Every structure is written in C-alpha cells, then in structure tokens.
C-alpha cells in the first residue's frame with residue numbers, strides 16, 4: 001500500500017536551532033560573521049574586567065600619546081587609555097543597542113500578535129499608531145528627547161526602540177494574519193489548546209525566523225544610530241561609547257589619525273557582521289521553507305489529483321427547484337438502529353448560520369437545522385457541495401470562519417448549551433469531549449512541528465498527562481491507527497508522511513481524549529481511493545471499540561450505507577429528510593434524497609444488499 005510506505009527515518013535529529021547554527025557555520029561568511037559577533041559579545045560581557053587601566057583615568061602626560069607598551073592603542077585627547085576605553089565602550093554600545101532592540105521587539109511583536117490574531121478594535125488602534133510612528137521623523141524626535149530628557153544613552157535608545165517597533169509590528173501582523181486562517185490553527189483550537197498556547201506554539205514559531213533576521217539588521221542600525229548621536233556630541237560624555245570615541249578621534253584627526261580608526265573599525269565591522277549574518281540566516285531559513293513547501297505540495301498534488309476524481313464520482317448536481325418545504329421528512333427508527341444507540345449526546349435545534357456582508361447586511365447559509373446525534377451512533381450528514389454541511393459542523397464546533405456567526409437556534413451537548421458558553425468553557429469541552437477529523441489532513445498539521453509533538457501537546461493540556469505518559473499514549477495511538485512504524489512517524493515532520501498517514505495521525509489525535517462525539521468532515525475526500533477504504537474501516541473499528549458517537553459529513557451515499565446508523569440529508573442549508581439509513585435507502589421520500597440515491601444507482605455498479613457490504617462491526 002503506497003500510502004503507508006514508511007518514509008526514510010529522520011532519526012534523532014538535532015533541534016531546529018542547533019541545525020540552523022550548524023548550517024550557518026558551514027558557510028564561510030556565516031562562520032566568520034558569527035565568530036566575530038561572539039568575540040564582540042564576549043568583550044561586551046568581560047571587557048571592563050580585562051581592561052588594563054581605568055577607562056576614565058585621565059593623564060596630562062599622555063594626551064594623544066601614540067601606541068606604546070603602556071597604552072596598546074595610544075591615549076585620547078584627555079590622556080585616557082584607548083584600549084581600556086574601547087573594551088568598556090563595547091559593553092555600553094552593545095547594551096544600548098540591545099535596549100533599542102528589546103523595546104522594539106516587545107512593543108512590535110506583542111502588538112502585532114494581538115492585532116493579527118484577534119483583529120477588532122485593537123487592530124485598528126495599533127495600525128493607526130504604527131502609521132503615526134512611521135510618519136514621525138526619527139532623528140528630530142531623538143534630538144527633541146535629548147533636549148527635554150537630557151543626554152542619557154539609555155533613554156535615547158529606548159525611544160529609538162519605540163520608533164523601530166513598527167518594523168516588527170508589520171512583520172508579525174502580516175505573518176499572523178496569514179497563519180491565523182490556516183486549518184492547523186483551527187485544528188489546534190479544536191484539540192482544546194487555549195489562544196495563548198496557540199499563539200505561543202503555532203504562531204510564534206512562524207514569526208520567529210523573520211524576527212531573528214530582522215533583529216540582526218535592527219541591531220546594526222541601532223549601533224549606527226547610537227554612534228551617530230554620540231558622534232554629534234549629543235550623548236553623555238562621561239560614558240565611554242564607540243560614538244563618543246569616534247567624536248574624540250574626529251576632533252583630533254590631524255594630530256592623532258589612529259584615534260579614529262579603532263572605534264570606526266568596531267562600529268563598521270560589527271554592523272557588517274550583523275548584516276552578513278542576517279543574510280546567511282535568511283538564505284538558510286528560506287531554503288528550509290522552500291524545501292518543506294515543495295515536499296508538502298508534492299504530497300498534496302499526489303492525493304489531490306485522485307481526490308478530484310473521487311469528488312467527481314461522489315458529488316452529484318441537483319436543481320434548486322427540488323427543494324420542498326422546511327420540515328424534514330422523519331423516518332421512524334427501526335429496531336436495528338435503535339438497538340445500538342442511546343440518548344442524545346448532541347441536540348441541535350433551528351440552527352442558523354449567517355455571514356456578515358458589506359453595508360451591515362448578512363447572508364444566511366444554514367436556515368434552521370435540527371439534528372440529534374445519539375450516544376454511540378454513526379450519523380451521516382449528506383448533501384451536495386455547498387448545501388451547508390461544513391457550516392453546520394463548524395457551528396457545532398464553534399469554529400465558524402471570520403464573519404460567520406450562529407444567528408439563531410441552539411447547540412446542546414449533553415444538556416449544556418454550547419452556543420451560550422464562554423470561549424474558555426467551549427474550548428475545554430471541545431478539547432476533551434468533542435473530537436474533530438478534518439477534510440484535508442496535510443493542511444491541518446503544522447509543518448513546523450513533528451507529528452509527535454502535535455499529538456503530545458493536546459494530551460498534556462487536555463488530560464494533564466506528564467510528557468512521558470503523553471508520549472507513550474501518543475505512540476500507542478499511532479500504533480492503534482495503523483501507522484507501521486510509530487516511533488519513526490512520531491519523530492517525522494508532516495511533509496515526511498503520506499496523506500493517508502496524516503489522516504491516521506489526525507484520527508489518533510481526535511480519539512486521544514476518548515471523546516463522546518467525533519465530528520468528521522469528509523475525512524476521506526483528499527485521500528487515495530484505496531486509502532479511503534482503510535480510513536473508513538479504521539473509523540468504524542474505533543467507533544465500535546470506544547462506543548463514541550460519530551457525525552460523518554459526506555457527499556457520498558456509499559459511505560453512508562457502509563458506516564452510518566442514521567442519516568440526515570441536507571440541501572440548500574436545510575435538512576430535508578432524516579432517519580435510519582436502512583429506512584431511507586428503502587423508502588426515500590424527498591425528491592432530493594431520491595435523486596441522490598438514484599444518481600448512485602445509475603452511475604455505479606449495483607450494490608450488494610445492505611448489511612453484506614460491511615466487512616466488520618456489528619451493524
């Protein structure tokens with residue numbers, strides 16, 4: 001079976017950060033710039049301790065003295081040892097640049113994350129402030145601040161950090177807005193992760209690389225600007241910095257030209273090293289992303305082409321004029337269906353879903369759905385493309401896309417009104433008691449994390465398991481869902497597994513908390529035909545084994561016949577007929593249901609009698 005052929009083992013791979021550093025070091029420019037910056041950082045930390053003399057000790061005898069054994073790099077216009085001052089200045093210049101960097105990152109990243117993730121009023125206010133700060137002339141603000149607040153290098157750099165923050169805000173905002181609508185973020189919400197965890201885990205991981213690259217560039221700019229201010233004599237003269245040393249050297253350029261060389265070299269080489277390192281990091285990180293995307297696209301294309309064929313087999317077109325009435329036709333339970341199932345686990349009444357449109361209008365796409373899912377039953381929700389199946393499922397999960405909302409009706413889970421619960425309580429129920437299996441397995445796995453970590457995290461959050469227990473449970477689940485080498489898959493990234501394996505992983509995730517209800521939204525649409533059958537078998541076995549209810553969204557009556565106890569037929573946002581599968585197959589009443597069944601019987605080979613199609617289970 002090609003879909004579950006084991007992929008090459010990635011092995012106990014080093015962490016992403018270690019691999020990135022290794023790749024940077026392999027490139028001569030990367031190794032050189034990183035090496036130089038490490039030396040600068042060491043000097044910044046230990047420089048003052050290594051200084052042979054007090055950097056502020058002036059001596060009239062040594063004014064502008066040339067390099068000698070006593071003063072390795074000579075003495076400045078006040079007779080202070082240039083070497084000692086250079087060591088002390090490195091600490092202050094680097095620390096001042098870090099102040100600007102930290103202020104810019106804290107303001108820009110936090111505001112960008114909140115605005116990009118939650119949008120709303122904060123987005124409008126933050127975007128307005130960003131535009132305002134960007135419109136301000138930075139150097140004028142710094143000069144004005146110096147006049148008002150005094151010559152403190154730290155204050156100047158903190159203000160400069162605020163002026164730099166829009167760069168981070170825009171970067172993070174754009175990345176978060178893009179990632180926010182990814183399916184794996186929705187999947188993480190379904191698995192019970194809080195917004196904070198989703199931001200920390202799935203969203204920060206996406207913006208981390210651009211932030212690191214941007215920081216290398218911004219650090220260089222901060223050093224240059226700070227040195228420029230000091231050079232202009234706007235800094236605190238009592239504090240040794242590269243800029244103030246440069247200013248002193250420039251004043252005495254004719255008498256002691258070497259004085260300018262040392263701080264110039266320090267500033268120039270540090271800024272160049274930061275820029276080169278940023279370039280190498282960008283090349284390396286982008287190369288990784290391109291490789292991952294290529295692999296992911298290759299998998300998606302392989303499964304997508306077959307999915308397109310199965311879609312065309314499963315989907316049937318119908319005329320709108322077949323819609324009759326709002327009240328669904330209800331079939332009485334037969335002994336077979338009612339013997340297997342208990343009371344209702346999910347009760348949906350008059351559910352309406354609407355989307356906001358421009359001009360304050362809204363458009364309703366689900367027009368009052370009633371749906372009962374009983375404990376332990378497999379309930380099919382079938383209908384043509386666009387009939388509102390997914391919107392109904394998402395409304396139950398509380399995962400309607402932006403602009404969509406439940407405009408009427410109620411969703412009750414075990415007697416609790418989900419639509420009236422706050423987000424926190426909803427998340428807790430959704431993570432533990434209701435599982436979700438999505439349509440596109442690949443898009444629902446975060447490409448930045450291994451399969452193992454994506455299974456372990458929800459287990460730890462929802463069930464409070466220790467890391468070790470969660471890992472063991474995840475491995476056992478992978479084995480249970482038929483992954484041939486669980487350990488290998490556990491360590492693999494999503495692009496390293498097939499579409500069928502990805503769907504098995506998501507099924508493992510959905511059942512991991514032993515939920516009472518699983519909502520599976522066309523779980524086989526994106527899979528190879530042979531893998532579809534295996535995945536359906538797996539779902540049926542797990543459902544039998546664990547006795548959970550399953551709401552199976554599909555447009556394929558074959559799947560309904562094979563798996564479901566009861567079915568609700570949906571057309572144009574309404575349920576038009578509902579009842580036990582056997583009864584509907586034998587006595588479909590609604591013209592739409594009849595045409596759905598007719599299309600299958602017309603197009604496909606004759607099905608064996610009901611009941612003999614099942615390879616397992618007790619139905």
Ligand SMILES: Nc1ncnc2c1ncn2[C@@H]1O[C@H](COP(=O)(O)OP(=O)(O)OP(=O)(O)O)[C@@H](O)[C@H]1O
Nearest residue numbers: 355365383384385386387388389390391392401555
């Ligand atoms: N973001 C949206 N804004 C406005 N309308 C939407 C949006 N998403 C879906 N709809 C509309 O809601 C209706 C129902 O869509 P839904 O995705 O539930 O269909 P479906 O039955 O699941 O179809 P499929 O089998 O193709 O997934 C469609 O008419 C669709 O155009």
